[in-house]
Amino acid sequence: MTTTQIWASSNANIQTSKARLSQLTAQSSSGIAITKPSDDPAASAAIMKVVGQQSAISQYGTNIDDGLGWLGSADTTMSSAENLVRKAKDLAIQAGNSGTASAATREAIATQLEGIRADLLSAANTKYNGRSIFAGTSDASAAFDDAGTYTGPTTTSTATPPVTTAVGSVQRRIGSASTDVVTVAADGLATFGSGDTSVFAQIQTVIDALRDPGYDSDTPSSTTGLTPKQTITAGIDLLSTGLTNISAQHGVVGANYARMTSAKAQNATMATALETQRSGLQDADTTRTLLDLKTQQLAYQTALQVTAQVIQPTLMSFLS
Template identity: 25%
Template sequence: MRVTQSMLSNNFLKNLSNSYDKMGKIQEQISSQKKITRPSDDPVVAMKGIGFRTDLQEVSQFKRNFSEAHNWVDNTDDALSQASKIMQRISEITNQASNGTLTDTERSSVAKEVTQLRNQLADIANTKVGEKYIFNGTDTSTKPVDLTKTPPVSINTNPVNIELSKGVYIQVNSDASNVFSSDLFDKLDKLSKDLESNNPTNIDQYIDEVNNLNTQIVNERATVGARSNRIDLMEDRIGQQQVSVTKMMSKNEDVDMEQAITDLLTQDSIQRAALGVGAKIIQPTLLDFLR
């Protein structure tokens, strides 16, 4: 096949254009610091990037869920701690009153204190975080304890579960029926009345009952503590997952700047050499052949 001057020129210009395209792509990578700027540059890298971003979006949602879970658990623990302190105080004054040495004024004062402590327990049972009652299961819009009603307690025992990892749900509320039962408020009401009547024999029976009620609160608080520890461990794993996915996404998409600059310099050298050769191939006039 006869190779003409036109064929040499066209091939040179085609290769020169490809060389410019390569340089342009490398310059674009350096300026954007990304391997690709559009899916068509490398569909495989693009698809992997979509997967990594989906994973990071899920992790971000889980981190928001952890914030809500901590809100539930921490406020529950604080409330149970306050309730336990109140029960300890009730236990103290019940023991004092059981020996029958209190004066009428002292008994009346103690009876009033028990009533006030009972009211405080009701307030704790009706603890709200934001607009949600945390001790009424999934019925977060209704307060569980109303001392003006009979019975005073109406508790929803359904668990409140929050997804903290893909497909993993953790209960974040406490079963308040184990802690703030109608039995608790009924016994404290009767204790207050028996204190007013100065009947040490009747008061004795409350000592063990009050201690048992406090034990239930302490046990529930221990359950909350164990739940909090599990949430902390899961949150650490999610944090590690976020770091891992971010690194993989960076490795998939971010350009190696040192390599890119080296490639650019190499391509520039090739370009200059090609231009030098091309200047000899593309002769502008017939006189160049006659020299």
């Protein structure tokens, strides 16, 4: 073998050893065994697939957290709304049982009911991240106007009598399956009603009856045919229905919250499993890498020394 051949072979071996040493050094410092597809094409493809799944799981996790925020806000608000309507009903019962109550007493009850109605309307217009939690997909500033009319999108059936329902619910995707979609905003129309049939109107009806000038004389209303006292009695029943509607929708929110909570736990489990899988494919074995690095350093130094002895002092002497 000629000197040129010896030189070429020795140089190739040294460069290969140096490249491996550089690779092991990088793995040792970064803790990553595969940094580019050429390191291991098959493993790289598997890593890319896992990373894609991790990205999806991360997005679902973000959706779940946002959904829990919506539902948590709705849950708290609806608990407050139930308490307010229950208090309004109790006051209406108190007024109904006090047939001989003075005008001042009735006015005091009416004033309390006005405060309850205002608080209930405020609760119905609760927002989360700048959006009303009871207005569906509407971007209106409030789900209900001052009269208690629902402002969100609705549709009316052709049945007799026609039935109006809310449309366009706010949803969040929590998984890849077609069923992994959860409604996170409460149905404001089903919860509080709208206009003359709303729980706000029911409270207002009792307030108006308590302040009716014909209260003591039991003068029937020309519109309803009921006396103020009869109107209050009817209002108690309507408030009971309103409370039932709020509680029913609260149950829907609670069920969706429970589903979101379960999805959050599953999402965390999946994220951990995927990270373990990615780590097994991509991360370096620290102990083994350090051992290989020491071995390779020794092999590189040995290769330089052997080559220097075989090829007497030339530029090879300065490569180390």
